[in-house]
Amino acid sequence: MLTAALRKELLLQWRSRAQFMAVFVFGAAALLLFSFAVGPVAELLRQFSAGFLWLGLLLSSTLTLAESFHAEMENRAMEGLLLLPANPRALYYGKAIANWLQLTLLGIALIPVMVVLYDAGTTRIPLLILVIALGAAGLSAPGTLYAAMTAQVRSKQTLLPLLLFPLIVPALLASVKATSLIILGDPMNQVRSWIVLLVSFDAIYWSLCGILFGKVVEE
Amino acid sequence: MNGMIPGGWGFVVAAYSVTAIVLAVYGASVIARLRNEITRRSHD
Amino acid sequence: MHVDNNRFPRLPWIILGLGIVFLAIGSYIGLFVAPPEALMGQVQRIMYVHVPTAWNALLAMTFAFVCAVMFLFRSAWKWDARMEAAIEVGVVLAFLLCCQGAIWAKPTWGVWWDWDPRLTTTAVLLFAFLGILALRKFVDDPARRAIWSAVATIIAYVDVPIVYYSVRWWNSLHQLQSSPSTVSRQFWLPLRMNAFGILFLMTAFIMLRARVASMRLAQELVPPPAVGESV
Numbered sequence: 001m002l003t004a005a006l007r008k009e010l011l012l013q014w015r016s017r018a019q020f021m022a023v024f025v026f027g028a029a030a031l032l033l034f035s036f037a038v039g040p041v042a043e044l045l046r047q048f049s050a051g052f053l054w055l056g057l058l059l060s061s062t063l064t065l066a067e068s069f070h071a072e073m074e075n076r077a078m079e080g081l082l083l084l085p086a087n088p089r090a091l092y093y094g095k096a097i098a099n100w101l102q103l104t105l106l107g108i109a110l111i112p113v114m115v116v117l118y119d120a121g122t123t124r125i126p127l128l129i130l131v132i133a134l135g136a137a138g139l140s141a142p143g144t145l146y147a148a149m150t151a152q153v154r155s156k157q158t159l160l161p162l163l164l165f166p167l168i169v170p171a172l173l174a175s176v177k178a179t180s181l182i183i184l185g186d187p188m189n190q191v192r193s194w195i196v197l198l199v200s201f202d203a204i205y206w207s208l209c210g211i212l213f214g215k216v217v218e219e
Numbered sequence: 220m221n222g223m224i225p226g227g228w229g230f231v232v233a234a235y236s237v238t239a240i241v242l243a244v245y246g247a248s249v250i251a252r253l254r255n256e257i258t259r260r261s262h263d
Numbered sequence: 264m265h266v267d268n269n270r271f272p273r274l275p276w277i278i279l280g281l282g283i284v285f286l287a288i289g290s291y292i293g294l295f296v297a298p299p300e301a302l303m304g305q306v307q308r309i310m311y312v313h314v315p316t317a318w319n320a321l322l323a324m325t326f327a328f329v330c331a332v333m334f335l336f337r338s339a340w341k342w343d344a345r346m347e348a349a350i351e352v353g354v355v356l357a358f359l360l361c362c363q364g365a366i367w368a369k370p371t372w373g374v375w376w377d378w379d380p381r382l383t384t385t386a387v388l389l390f391a392f393l394g395i396l397a398l399r400k401f402v403d404d405p406a407r408r409a410i411w412s413a414v415a416t417i418i419a420y421v422d423v424p425i426v427y428y429s430v431r432w433w434n435s436l437h438q439l440q441s442s443p444s445t446v447s448r449q450f451w452l453p454l455r456m457n458a459f460g461i462l463f464l465m466t467a468f469i470m471l472r473a474r475v476a477s478m479r480l481a482q483e484l485v486p487p488p489a490v491g492e493s494v
Contacts, residue, residue: 142418149411153401163398163415166391167422170429177433190436197429208421212414215335227305227370234309234366235290238316241359242286242464245352246279249471256478 001087005094012071013098020102023063027106028113030056035117042119049120050180054135054172057107062161064102065143068095069151092213096144096206103136104129120183127191131178134198138171139164141205148216174198275470282463289315289456297450306370311450313363315458317381319465320360323353324388326469328420331413340480341473343409346416347399348472350392352465357389380431387426391419405483 013020034052038044108129115121122128146163150156178194293311300307330346333339364382365375376382395415402408 145414145418149398149415152407153398155401159394159398159401162394163391166387166394167419169387170422170425173429173433177436193432197432201425204421204425205418208418212417215410216414218410227303227308230366230370231294231305231308234363235294235312237362237366238312238359241355241362242461245355246464246468249468249475252475253471256475260478260482 001090002093005087005090006097009094009098010101013102016067019067020064020106023060024106024109026063027056027060027110030059031110031113031117045118046120047180047184049114049118050176050183052118053107053110053114053179054176056110057103057132057136058139058165058168058172060106061103061139061143062157062164064106065099065140065147065164066150066156066160068099068144068147073151088214088217089210091217092144092148092210095148096140096209099140099144099147100133100137103140104133107132107136122183124182128179128182131175131182131191131195131198134195134202135171135175135178137202138175138198138205139168141202141209142167145209145213145216148213171198171201174201275467275474278463278470279467282460282465282467284460285456285463286460289453289458289460292456293453297453300450303371306367309363309367311453311457312461313360313367314454315461316356316360316363317385318458319461320353320356320385322462323349323356323465323469324392324420324423327353327392327416331416331420334409334413335417340409340484341477343405343413344476344480345469345473346409346413347476348469350395350412350416351472352468354389354392354396355468356461356465357385357392360385361389378430378434380427380434383430383434384423384427387430388419388423391422392416395419405480 031052034048034055035045038048111125111128111132143160143164146160150159150163153159174194174197178191178198181191181194290312293308297308297311299305327346327349330342330349334342334346361382364379364385368377368379369375371377395412398415399408399412402411
């Protein structure tokens with residue numbers, strides 16, 4: 001059940017890879033704009049690079065998440081209903097995993113942008129990728145749930161970030177801190193605590209949202 | 220009589236006033252909406 | 264279809280009156296009778312309203328969570344009405360808490376916001392619940408509105424301890440100050456009175472607001488017969 005749903009999602013995403021490129025450009029543009037907020041002060045930019053990366057990723061996520069239920073809405077948009085297969089849970093996890101992969105790839109793609117714009121390089125790339133993956137998971141679990149809700153509502157573009165942003169504050173904090181420690185140095189090995197926080201957040205929300213998703217899409 | 224923070228009375232008054240005002244305004248708004256619903260219902 | 268629960272129509276008004284009285288007396292004692300605190304002077308008096316507001320804000324949010332769970336399990340409309348009321352009252356109290364916190368922080372720390380974990384969590388919670396109120400405004404179908412906002416309330420409430428601990432850890436890495444909000448034993452009287460005062464006010468507000476919500480629901484669920492129109 002799940003693998004079928006997942007395979008369908010990945011296929012859909014592959015087909016809309018032009019859209020992924022557009023979101024990547026958006027994210028990179030956001031990172032550029034952030035640097036204008038600070039000014040060409042190398043030290044400051046480097047210090048805030050983790051924050052900028054994650055803010056850019058967060059803003060981009062609203063675009064990718066909003067798109068994720070597009071296919072289901074196609075034919076039944078008039079009634080404001082989703083076109084559903086028999087198993088909502090498989091649908092949820094299929095979409096959530098697909099969104100997670102997309103966000104993780106986006107984050108990884110933005111690393112070189114970050115390195116160039118903010119002089120924020122690091123040798124601990126695998127660890128950085130891990131943090132990006134965990135943070136993206138934190139965004140995509142509740143994000144997919146809220147995307148399902150708001151896809152069926154007017155004013156969806158405002159509602160999705162409005163609902164999502166306060167909720168993911170812990171994931172954002174932990175991701176930014178962990179990334180910052182990786183880039184700027186971590187003498188006391190605090191990265192581990194932040195990763196634990198991220199893993200806990202992900203565990204709680206991947207289970208909770210899966211359970212609640214059925215309620216959200218039932219008719 | 221005063222502690223380490225001088226001239227706190229202004230802030231104290233502000234805090235208590237804000238509390239009273241917010242609670243009063245919200246209470247009035249709930250009561251107004253309730254009256255509204257009751258009159259609307261009696262007209263049906 | 265029974266949505267209204269009006270067995271004791273006068274009750275909210277009695278509780279409201281009690282709340283006003285308790286809050287008035289408690290505030291009077293806190294302002295004029297209790298002595299100023301050794302370290303913080305007069306500013307400490309703000310705690311006599313700030314702490315009770317904090318307790319009740321959390322209580323309102325907790326009640327909203329309970330209503331959300333009850334609605335999902337029992338599917339009774341009264342729980343949706345109560346949840347809507349609890350969320351709105353919780354938002355008002357959370358907003359008030361942030362105002363009080365800022366007014367307290369300025370003379371104490373010199374800045375309007377000191378990133379105290381409790382207050383910062385309240386701010387996040389305020390936005391989360393405002394979002395849920397916005398969600399309710401944009402969904403027209405009552406059943407979907409009820410289910411979705413119940414789900415969103417559960418998700419937001421579960422987040423509260425997580426937000427608190429993450430902000431506390433994040434905060435502790437940068438600042439060493441802590442916000443002394445404990446009140447010494449001999450000053451408990453105004454604190455307790457105000458706590459009950461705001462509790463009664465909150466309860467009355469939730470009861471009355473829930474009544475408003477029930478009446479609106481009743482209107483929505485049984486539309487008036489339209490003359491010469493088909494459904």
